[in-house]
Amino acid sequence: MKAKKISIIGGGLSGSLLSIYLAKRGFEVHLFERRPDLRTAKIYAGRSINLALSTRGLNALKKIGLDEEILEDAIPMSGRMMHSKVGELNYQPYGKDGQAINSVSRGRLNLKLIELTANYPNIHLYFNAKCIDVDMDQCIAKFEMEDGSQQTFTSDHIIGTDGAFAATRGRMQITDRFNYSQSYLHVGYKELIIPAAGAGQFQMEKNALHIWPRGSFMMIALPNPAGDFTCTLFMPFEGEFGFSKLQTEADVIAFFNAHFPDAVPMMPTLVEDFFANPTSSLVTVRCYPWVRKDKLALLGDAAHAVVPFYGQGMNCSFEDCVVLDECIEAYGDDWEKIFDEYQKLRKPNADAISELAIQNYYEMADKVGDKHFLHKKHIEHELSALYPDKYKSQYELTTFSLSPYSYALEQGKKNDLLVEHIIASGTESEISDANYMETLWHLLK
Numbered sequence: 001m002k003a004k005k006i007s008i009i010g011g012g013l014s015g016s017l018l019s020i021y022l023a024k025r026g027f028e029v030h031l032f033e034r035r036p037d038l039r040t041a042k043i044y045a046g047r048s049i050n051l052a053l054s055t056r057g058l059n060a061l062k063k064i065g066l067d068e069e070i071l072e073d074a075i076p077m078s079g080r081m082m083h084s085k086v087g088e089l090n091y092q093p094y095g096k097d098g099q100a101i102n103s104v105s106r107g108r109l110n111l112k113l114i115e116l117t118a119n120y121p122n123i124h125l126y127f128n129a130k131c132i133d134v135d136m137d138q139c140i141a142k143f144e145m146e147d148g149s150q151q152t153f154t155s156d157h158i159i160g161t162d163g164a165f166a167a168t169r170g171r172m173q174i175t176d177r178f179n180y181s182q183s184y185l186h187v188g189y190k191e192l193i194i195p196a197a198g199a200g201q202f203q204m205e206k207n208a209l210h211i212w213p214r215g216s217f218m219m220i221a222l223p224n225p226a227g228d229f230t231c232t233l234f235m236p237f238e239g240e241f242g243f244s245k246l247q248t249e250a251d252v253i254a255f256f257n258a259h260f261p262d263a264v265p266m267m268p269t270l271v272e273d274f275f276a277n278p279t280s281s282l283v284t285v286r287c288y289p290w291v292r293k294d295k296l297a298l299l300g301d302a303a304h305a306v307v308p309f310y311g312q313g314m315n316c317s318f319e320d321c322v323v324l325d326e327c328i329e330a331y332g333d334d335w336e337k338i339f340d341e342y343q344k345l346r347k348p349n350a351d352a353i354s355e356l357a358i359q360n361y362y363e364m365a366d367k368v369g370d371k372h373f374l375h376k377k378h379i380e381h382e383l384s385a386l387y388p389d390k391y392k393s394q395y396e397l398t399t400f401s402l403s404p405y406s407y408a409l410e411q412g413k414k415n416d417l418l419v420e421h422i423i424a425s426g427t428e429s430e431i432s433d434a435n436y437m438e439t440l441w442h443l444l445k
C-alpha cells in the first residue's frame, strides 16, 4: 500500500518533532516552514533565547532518542532564586532533590530536530514556504515561495503547527461553528542580558531561575551554557510601572536602579539592549474544534497559545505530538477517529495549562514575595517530603509528572484547601503525625 502523504505546516518546535514521529510510522511527510533553513541561515545568531524544558517535553524527546543529547547542553534549574528590592536572595526549591527544570536554547533545540529529519528519507523539507491558504475539503495547501511564486500541494492530511498566528487556523476561523478567542495580557515583555563574567563564568547562581518579583511587574533570568543569562522583563504596557514610562536612557537607568539595584552592575549593556530589543506582547489563544474531519488538525501553539509563566507552552505542544502519535497507534487508518480522539484528549488539558499559566503570572510577580504565600509553600514542601505518595503539589504535577494538566489544576485547588485548613486550625506542628493527617486526606479527594 502506498504511504499516506501528510503535510505539516510550520517547522518550529512541534512541527519538526511531529515530522519525525510520523516518519517513524512510515508516512510520507512534507514539512513546510516560512523561514529559511535553520541549518544555514543562523536565524538565532547573536541572541540566546532559552526555554524551560521539563518532564513532558523530555518524555516526548525521549521517544525519538533526543532527550539525553539535549540535556547534555541544558542547565538544570532546581529552584527559584528570589531577589528582593535590596538585593537579598531567597531560594525556593521547585521540587524534591534531583527534580529540576532545564534551561535549553530554543534555536539549538529546533536545529537539532531539523537536523534529525535527515535520518528519514521519507521527510521532505521546504523552507521559505509561507502557507497562505488551505482548502480543507480537498486537502490542498497554498504557499508563497521565496521568489514570490505561488505553489499548491495536495496531501492526504494536513497538520497545522504554524504557531500562535497560524494561517491554517485562520482558514478554520471562517467556517461555521468554529469557536475562537484571542486575548492579550496587559503585560508585555522585553529580553535583556546579563553577560558572563569571564569565559563560562556565571555572575549569579547558575542552577536557578532568578526572579525579581515586584508586584505588578517582574524580571526573570535563565542561565545559558556560555555563562550568560537571558533576562526577561515582564511589565504592563501602560500605567505607573509600564513600558510606556521608559522612554529615555535616564528613565531606564532610574527605573532599574530603583527596582533591580543588584542586577544593574551585572548588566553593562542594559540601555543599549533595552532600546534595541522589541517589546513583545503575550497572547492566549483558545479555539475549538481543532480538527476538520480527517483532513486538517491543529497542534501546538496553533491550537492553544498560552502565556509563558508556567514554562509549559513547548512542553504542552510536545505532549500533543505524543498524544496524536498514540491515537495513530490506537486507530490505525481511521483518521477521522484519530483526529477526533486527539482533540478530545488534549482540549481540556490545553484549557487547564492556559489557566495555570495566567495564574502563575500573579504568583511569580507578586506572591513569591508574600509571607502567607511563602508559609503555604513551606507547608506544601513538608507535606510532599513527608507523604510523597499522598501529597503532590500543583507545580510538581504540572512540571515533573505526566498527569493531565486538568488533574494538576483541580488537585492544586484541593491542595490549597488542605494547606489553608492546616494554617487556620493552627495545626502545622502536627503534620508529621501520620494519624493526624489521616483525618485530612479526604480534603484531597
Ligand SMILES: Cc1cc2nc3c(=O)[nH]c(=O)nc-3n(C[C@H](O)[C@H](O)[C@H](O)COP(=O)(O)OP(=O)(O)OC[C@H]3O[C@@H](n4cnc5c(N)ncnc54)[C@H](O)[C@@H]3O)c2cc1C
Binding pocket: 009, 010, 011, 012, 013, 014, 015, 032, 033, 034, 035, 050, 051, 052, 053, 129, 130, 131, 132, 161, 162, 163, 164, 165, 166, 167, 189, 299, 300, 301, 302, 308, 310, 311, 312, 313, 314, 315, 316, 317
Ligand atoms: C517569551 C516566551 C517564553 C517562553 N518560554 C517557554 C518555556 O520556558 N517553556 C515552554 O515550554 N514554552 C515556553 N514558551 C512557549 C513556546 O515558545 C511555544 O509554546 C512553542 O514555541 C510552540 O511551538 P510551536 O511549534 O507550536 O510554535 P512555534 O515554535 O511558534 O513554531 C511555529 C513555526 O511555524 C512557522 N510558521 C508560521 N506561520 C507560517 C506559515 N504561514 N507558513 C509556514 N510556516 C509558518 C514559524 O516560522 C515557526 O517556525 C515561551 C514563549 C514565549 C513567547
